[in-house]
Structures are given as C-alpha cells and as structure tokens.
Amino acid sequence: MACIRKRRGKWVVDYRDALGRRRWATCETKAEAEMVFAEKCREGRQGTRPLVDPEITVSAYAERWLTATAQSVKPASLSSYRRAHHRHLLPTLGTLKVRQLQKGHLRAVLTAKLAAGLHRSTVNVIYYVMRATLNAAIDDGIILTNPADRLGRQLRLARAVTARQDEIKALTREQLARFLAAAEHDRRHAVLFLLFLLLARTGMRLGEALALNLWEDVDLARRDIRVAGTLTARGRVETPKSGRGRTVDMSQQLARALARLQIERKTEALKRGWSPVPRWAFCSSTGGPLIAWHVEQAFKRVLKAAGLPLHFTPHSLRHTYASLLLQQGESPVYVQRQLGHHSIKLTVDTYGRWLPMGNKAAVDRLDAAGGPDGSRTVAPAGLAEAAGAEASMIPEGSPPAQAAGGRNHRSVAPASG
Numbered sequence: 001m002a003c004i005r006k007r008r009g010k011w012v013v014d015y016r017d018a019l020g021r022r023r024w025a026t027c028e029t030k031a032e033a034e035m036v037f038a039e040k041c042r043e044g045r046q047g048t049r050p051l052v053d054p055e056i057t058v059s060a061y062a063e064r065w066l067t068a069t070a071q072s073v074k075p076a077s078l079s080s081y082r083r084a085h086h087r088h089l090l091p092t093l094g095t096l097k098v099r100q101l102q103k104g105h106l107r108a109v110l111t112a113k114l115a116a117g118l119h120r121s122t123v124n125v126i127y128y129v130m131r132a133t134l135n136a137a138i139d140d141g142i143i144l145t146n147p148a149d150r151l152g153r154q155l156r157l158a159r160a161v162t163a164r165q166d167e168i169k170a171l172t173r174e175q176l177a178r179f180l181a182a183a184e185h186d187r188r189h190a191v192l193f194l195l196f197l198l199l200a201r202t203g204m205r206l207g208e209a210l211a212l213n214l215w216e217d218v219d220l221a222r223r224d225i226r227v228a229g230t231l232t233a234r235g236r237v238e239t240p241k242s243g244r245g246r247t248v249d250m251s252q253q254l255a256r257a258l259a260r261l262q263i264e265r266k267t268e269a270l271k272r273g274w275s276p277v278p279r280w281a282f283c284s285s286t287g288g289p290l291i292a293w294h295v296e297q298a299f300k301r302v303l304k305a306a307g308l309p310l311h312f313t314p315h316s317l318r319h320t321y322a323s324l325l326l327q328q329g330e331s332p333v334y335v336q337r338q339l340g341h342h343s344i345k346l347t348v349d350t351y352g353r354w355l356p357m358g359n360k361a362a363v364d365r366l367d368a369a370g371g372p373d374g375s376r377t378v379a380p381a382g383l384a385e386a387a388g389a390e391a392s393m394i395p396e397g398s399p400p401a402q403a404a405g406g407r408n409h410r411s412v413a414p415a416s417g
Helices: 030-044 056-071 074-093 103-115 120-139 161-166 171-187 187-202 207-209 252-272 292-306 316-326 334-337 343-352 360-370 379-391 400-405
Strands: 003-007 010-016 021-026 226-227 246-249
Touching: 010 030, 021 030, 030 120, 056 074, 056 360, 103 120, 103 400, 161 360, 171 187, 171 246, 171 292, 187 252, 187 292, 187 316, 207 292, 246 334, 292 334, 316 334, 316 343, 334 343
Parallel strands: none
Antiparallel strands: 003 010, 010 021, 226 246
C-alpha cells in the first residue's frame, strides 16, 4: 500500500508499481511528495499483466517489434526501420532494459547523431522508429508512458512546412513545354516522350507509371487511369505508396497518345514475335518493364537538350502537375485525390505556396449578391418612405441637379466623427 513518510530530512513515497514491484521515490518537500503519491496511485490503478517479459532488453524487444511490423509495412520501409535500430539505436541502448529507458538516454542518442553530421530528416526517422517501438511496449504492458514523447519537437527534428515547400522542385509552365518538346524530338526512345507526358499530365510517381498495365488500367472511353501498383527497384509490383489504388483523370492529349500506343504495341508485338503482347505500357525491346535508372538517365539527357537545370528529376513532373493545377485555381481536394495523398493537410503543406493568395472575383461576387450595381437593396423603412415622398414633389422636367438633391451646388460629405 502506498504511503508517505519522512526519513533523514527527506520525504519518501513508498508504493508498488503497476507490475506489483515495490518502489520508493525521494522528494525534497511534502508538497512534492504528495504530488508524486497521487500520480503513483493513479498509475497503480492501471495495473496489467505484461504480454512479454518485463525485464526484456531494448535489443530483444526491437526484434520483436520489427517482426510484428513486417506484416503491415512495405519491405523498403521495414528495411529503413531495421537500419535505424541496428545502425543507430541498439549500439548504444541495446543492452538496457526497456523499462529503464529515460528521456535523457534517448535525447543523448539523437543529439549525438545530429552532432555527427546526420541530416535532420534522417535523425527524424530514427526518432520515429524509437517512439513507435516504445508505443508498442506500452501496449505490451512493459512501460506506462513513452519517454520519447515530444522529444522530436524539442529537438526540432521535423522540417518546417516552409522549408519543405522550398525543397520542392517544380517546372514552370514554360519550362514544361520546353522539356516535352525536347523529349518529343528525341527519336532514340520515342516511348519515353509518352512516359514523361503521362507523368506531367497525371502526377503519377515514376514507379506507378512503370507498373501501368496498358490494357487493364487505361480506360480510353472514360478518360481515366487506374493506378493499381508500383514497380520497385527489385522488379516487383507492389501497392502504391499510400497502400491503396486510385483513379486519375486523363487529358485529351494523353488519351490520344495512349490510344496510338495501343495500336503501335500490337504492331510491334507482331514484328518482334511477342506472345502474349506485353502488359507494360512502357516496355523495353525485350518486352519487360523499363528500368527506373535508364529513365532517369534519359530524363537528364532531355533536360540538357531543353537547356534546363539538371537538378530536376522525373519526380519533379509530379510536383509540376500539382503546382500548375493549384496555380490555375483547381481545388486542393481534387489535387489530393489525383496525387493519392492520405490527407488534404499533406497536399497543402507540400504545395501551399502555389495556392492563389488573392481572389478579387470572389469578393466581387459578394457585391453582385446585393444587386446589379452592387448597391444595397434594403434601406430603413422611414428613409425609403421619405425618399418616395420627396421624389413625388419634384415637377416633371426638372434639371438633373434639382432632381438629385434639390440644390445646384456640390454636395459636402459629413464630417467624420
């Protein structure tokens, strides 16, 4: 049973934790001891039987967490989480027990990584993995609170929205026109022009475009494309980054180009003896999917031909698509659906600087709602009646000045209060 007692000039809180272990907390004042006492009583009422050994080490629990997480994340993400644990966290924290971890331990690891020169976004991934692992430890009943909570904010690991937007590399409308013109004139790989056009007109990711099924995913009658998968670096087709498919609209130019490609693909299949006709919209001379690295090299070659900066990448066409849509006033919700973002917040945080900041036509429509000339249509009843009576007393044929106010001199505005 918990109690407070004074010992050697200090106040000691004697209690049992949620796992039934007897513990002590030493405080300087009685008021502080009473606060600790109340907190420990509250925690004690949340007693639970842990699903795993309460004495488990960070290293052992990390392996348990990675095994469980493997069922719900993509292989690339799992590889990133495993690297964060084995390369950055476990060398320092692995031998500690999970329940012994304190905020100071975690802060020391993260600040050391920053001091070693790791990019802030990389350290943010390490922090995310650390926090997610400890959240799972709470669910398993090993700890009651997460010592990693709010640590990322204290160290300012997450990029500010403005910094994220500044890193976006999007082509202007004029640059995009130059790029597509240069790609169309590159006859060595004619299919690449269509690939770049697809990226620029749909906002698809490169892996999504390389996984596109020319016969099943493209609906020319409805002018839309079903984005059902993405081609990984290992040549496997997986679900898109968001974890689910989506349908995107096709422009008329893109629809005509894909219709021609379907006809040309059948002819090419007869020439090359392909059977069956390759499913890939963008395939190599052997009928297999294009390799992303080759596309990136061709992209740089087209940039040089167009006289554009070489810092652009195929992913820049996705940014270009989103920024141009927002600049021309399209709804951010529409852009979110086309890009496959999981939330409108992500879309606005990423592309917010391209949103129109002024819309005078919108406020002009408020004027139009008041009447054809923008004047007020409702006046106080007394003034309206007085104006009607005065108007009835003006003889026909009176000069405009007299009809307007009965005086032939300039009106004087009332003095402001």
